Amino acid sequence: MNKKTVFSGIQASGHLHLGNYLGAIRNWKAMQEEYNNYFCVVDLHTITVPQHPAELRANIREVAGLLIAAGLDEEHSVVFVQSKVRAHSELVWILNCVTPMGWLHRMTQFKEKSEKQKEEVSVGLYDYPVLQAADILLYDAHLVPVGADQKQHVELCRDIAQRFNHRYGEIFVLPDALIPPVGGRVMGLINPEKKMSKSEEKQEDSVFLLDTPDQIRSKIKRATTDSRKEIVFDEERPGIYNLLTIYQLLTGGKREQIETYFEGKSYKTLKEELAEVVIESLRPLQQKYFDLTGDNNFLDQILSRGAEQAGARAEKKLRQVTEAMGLR
Numbered sequence: 386m387n388k389k390t391v392f393s394g395i396q397a398s399g400h401l402h403l404g405n406y407l408g409a410i411r412n413w414k415a416m417q418e419e420y421n422n423y424f425c426v427v428d429l430h431t432i433t434v435p436q437h438p439a440e441l442r443a444n445i446r447e448v449a450g451l452l453i454a455a456g457l458d459e460e461h462s463v464v465f466v467q468s469k470v471r472a473h474s475e476l477v478w479i480l481n482c483v484t485p486m487g488w489l490h491r492m493t494q495f496k497e498k499s500e501k502q503k504e505e506v507s508v509g510l511y512d513y514p515v516l517q518a519a520d521i522l523l524y525d526a527h528l529v530p531v532g533a534d535q536k537q538h539v540e541l542c543r544d545i546a547q548r549f550n551h552r553y554g555e556i557f558v559l560p561d562a563l564i565p566p567v568g569g570r571v572m573g574l575i576n577p578e579k580k581m582s583k584s585e586e587k588q589e590d591s592v593f594l595l596d597t598p599d600q601i602r603s604k605i606k607r608a609t610t611d612s613r614k615e616i617v618f619d620e621e622r623p624g625i626y627n628l629l630t631i632y633q634l635l636t637g638g639k640r641e642q643i644e645t646y647f648e649g650k651s652y653k654t655l656k657e658e659l660a661e662v663v664i665e666s667l668r669p670l671q672q673k674y675f676d677l678t679g680d681n682n683f684l685d686q687i688l689s690r691g692a693e694q695a696g697a698r699a700e701k702k703l704r705q706v707t708e709a710m711g712l713r
């Protein structure tokens with residue numbers, strides 16, 4: 386059977402949070418049997434902003450461990466660390482040479498991130514989306530399951546692939562982003578106008594996947610709401626809307642059912658019930674994570690087999706690319 390290929394990546398820039406889980410990882414697990422999958426801890430993307438070496442090393446392991454704990458298994462998915470497959474670094478250079486600067490100027494994530502760093506901004510951060518394109522194109526991925534914030538990057542990848550194909554022949558598959566209709570953009574708890582994020586200075590804004598039950602209760606308790614009372618899915622009220630959406634995603638309930646269930650109840654009750662739902666949903670994942678990271682070898686072996694498999698596939702593609710361009 387000819388299964389289509391899925392590729393997605395995740396940075397090791399901090400602790401993973403509910404947004405990563407609901408917008409991406411959980412969907413990767415749900416669809417893994419249907420596709421050939423490559424899931425990558427993108428450490429070369431992570432270093433586009435300064436990292437402390439020991440923290441980076443620990444974060445790479447934590448992210449990889451959480452992917453395995455979330456249920457990505459070797460039978461269906463290759464899980465690997467980007468820097469262990471050299472082809473990513475080689476293809477990005479080649480793609481740099483076919484990507485117009487103007488296309489990168491338009492990237493909104495670069496604009497946001499570079500505003501914070503001002504003149505310290507690295508060339509790597511500017512080039513970030515081209516490396517992401519290299520990731521995807523090396524594996525002939527048809528689908529890229531991501532949160533809504535990655536849509537523009539996947540579209541750029543398509544444009545780069547198309548331009549390359551136009552010049553050198555049909556080498557690359559044009560990928561499509563796959564964004565969940567609900568959960569594609571989980572918002573911050575304190576600031577529900579901004580997406581929940583790993584590198585957020587304010588730790589209370591995010592529920593991290595390894596937070597303790599008490600931390601989860603306390604963060605959700607302090608989540609921003611509004612001065613109204615009704616518990617309904619109303620996008621005009623971003624705080625309550627976000628809490629209800631997380632509740633919906635984790636319970637699998639329908640919106641009307643959830644609204645009926647909470648009718649006449651207080652925000653306090655909603656927060657308490659949501660906290661318990663989050664705690665119970667994360668419990669098996671946390672348990673598995675601590676079990677598997679107790680044995681250092683286990684994770685190392687998975688990652689080393691992953692890098693080998695991904696490397697073989699990527700090398701083949703790179704050969705095709707270099708041949709088409711006259712580099713071989």
Ligand code: TYM
Pocket residue numbers: 392393394395396397404405406407408409410427430516517518520521529530531532533534535538568569570571572580581582
């Ligand atoms: P990263 O590490 O920021 O996030 C990993 C995945 O989680 C999704 N996500 C969210 N989804 C919903 N709500 C949120 N608040 C939220 N925050 C993050 C992201 O959309 C992503 O799917 N550039 C990518 C990494 C990458 C990549 C790739 C992805 C590198 N190469 C190739 C796909 C294909 C990133 O920074 O993801």
